[in-house]
Amino acid sequence: MKKYDAIVVGAGIAGCSSAYFLKDKGLKVLVIDRSGVAASGGSAAAGAFVSPKIGKGSELQNLTNEAFEFSKDFYLQHFSQYFTQTGVIRIPKDEEDAKKFEEYEAYNEAKRELLFSDELNELGIDNSYESFLFSEAGVCDAPKMCEAILKNIEYEQYELKSLAYEDGCWFIGDYCAKNLILATGYENRYFDMRYMGVKGTWGSRGDYETNLNLTVSMHKQISVSANIDGIVKLGATHEKDVDVCIKCNGEPLKKLFGVASTMVDTSDFKLKETFCGMRSGSKDYFPLVGEVIDTNYMLKTYPKILRGAKPELQKISNLYICNGLGGRGFVFGPLMGKMLADKIVDNKEVDERVNPDRLFLKWCRKSPDLER
Numbered sequence: 429m430k431k432y433d434a435i436v437v438g439a440g441i442a443g444c445s446s447a448y449f450l451k452d453k454g455l456k457v458l459v460i461d462r463s464g465v466a467a468s469g470g471s472a473a474a475g476a477f478v479s480p481k482i483g484k485g486s487e488l489q490n491l492t493n494e495a496f497e498f499s500k501d502f503y504l505q506h507f508s509q510y511f512t513q514t515g516v517i518r519i520p521k522d523e524e525d526a527k528k529f530e531e532y533e534a535y536n537e538a539k540r541e542l543l544f545s546d547e548l549n550e551l552g553i554d555n556s557y558e559s560f561l562f563s564e565a566g567v568c569d570a571p572k573m574c575e576a577i578l579k580n581i582e583y584e585q586y587e588l589k590s591l592a593y594e595d596g597c598w599f600i601g602d603y604c605a606k607n608l609i610l611a612t613g614y615e616n617r618y619f620d621m622r623y624m625g626v627k628g629t630w631g632s633r634g635d636y637e638t639n640l641n642l643t644v645s646m647h648k649q650i651s652v653s654a655n656i657d658g659i660v661k662l663g664a665t666h667e668k669d670v671d672v673c674i675k676c677n678g679e680p681l682k683k684l685f686g687v688a689s690t691m692v693d694t695s696d697f698k699l700k701e702t703f704c705g706m707r708s709g710s711k712d713y714f715p716l717v718g719e720v721i722d723t724n725y726m727l728k729t730y731p732k733i734l735r736g737a738k739p740e741l742q743k744i745s746n747l748y749i750c751n752g753l754g755g756r757g758f759v760f761g762p763l764m765g766k767m768l769a770d771k772i773v774d775n776k777e778v779d780e781r782v783n784p785d786r787l788f789l790k791w792c793r794k795s796p797d798l799e800r
């Protein structure tokens with residue numbers, strides 16, 4: 429039996445980031461994944477654009493932008509070869525959107541400048557609305573970034589099929605650990621975590637070979653990356669209620685390509701590779717980081733919880749989650765991994781915006797999942 433302080437299940441950006449910060453705090457960590465490091469989940473599909481969120485100062489925008497500052501600095505400091513700081517231009521899609529951009533200006537904290545249509549044209553971008561250039565934003569090479577983050581951390585290709593908790597340890601096959609972290613993306617078969625409301629949103633994106641001289645990335649409905657080593661990434665589609673086994677055949681990319689063609693010259697673009705996968709989002713679109721509530725115990729012990737009682741929440745011992753990163757896994761991953769490690773190692777309270785506890789009592793009162 430091999431013993432660890434923590435086993436992380438899932439080697440996408442959530443699991444890799446969690447493992448990195450746990451190891452950084454001195455824990456002996458093992459990461460397992462059934463298919464490889466960023467090999468099949470959302471992290472394998474991601475275009476991995478890392479840019480701020482624009483809007484009118486919502487709580488989610490503020491959190492996203494805190495995470496953006498953190499992840500950008502983290503990538504630049506430790507893994508700069510897999511993060512290209514191309515800058516990302518946010519372009520209004522029409523006149524109505526352009527008016528909203530004027531309102532957003534007051535709520536943009538990230539470093540930015542305004543670009544006018546002649547400056548956009550000089551960059552090879554066809555657009556006539558004033559746009560924001562976030563010069564510190566950029567694009568990760570998703571699988572290489574995840575591999576680099578895990579470089580000094582033990583990793584095994586292994587599928588979690590069953591697990592047991594005995595004498596203060598989680599047992600998985602030949603491994604055991606005091607702490608278990610689930611970073612399995614949209615899938616979870618092991619515990620009743622319905623209260624977190626995790627759902628998948630399927631998406632597709634493509635890598636195109638081109639000689640186009642495009643030095644900056646951009647987003648207008650869809651994202652178009654700068655030309656990095658002869659490749660421009662186009663992403664991504666968003667489809668709810670899709671079977672995960674849907675064939676990754678390049679078909680959904682036709683629409684993306686059409687939009688990209690209104691922005692840049694795509695005449696020599698040749699599709700090289702298609703990627704698709706599931707994003708995992710929570711009920712309220714905020715990430716899910718922290719302890720897991722013992723749902724069965726709570727429902728059995730406190731039947732009045734369904735009618736509004738607020739008993740103390742019972743947690744499953746030493747079980748944690750890092751999930752719900754939605755369409756911004758490479759923005760949220762590092763900060764969420766850090767928050768989780770602060771909780772596990774230093775017992776620091778998890779930021780209440782991402783603590784899954786926020787969803788439990790509401791779910792008990794309102795969920796159609798529960799029999800009354």
Ligand SMILES: Cc1cc2nc3c(=O)[nH]c(=O)nc-3n(C[C@H](O)[C@H](O)[C@H](O)COP(=O)(O)OP(=O)(O)OC[C@H]3O[C@@H](n4cnc5c(N)ncnc54)[C@H](O)[C@@H]3O)c2cc1C
Pocket residue numbers: 437438439440441442443460461462463464466467468469470471472473474475476477478586587588589611612613614615630631632633663664665703704705706707708750751752753754755756757758759760
């Ligand atoms: C098309 C597309 C484009 C995207 N573009 C961007 C973007 O530009 N920028 C951005 O920030 N984000 C983007 N995202 C979102 C981003 O990919 C996700 O937020 C992120 O990958 C989620 O990471 P994760 O680690 O939570 O999950 P995943 O990457 O899905 O990782 C979960 C891992 O758990 C493993 N696993 C599951 N069950 C088990 C088990 N029983 N045993 C062992 N292993 C298991 C899986 O194999 C998988 O590797 C995009 C997503 C898609 C689909």
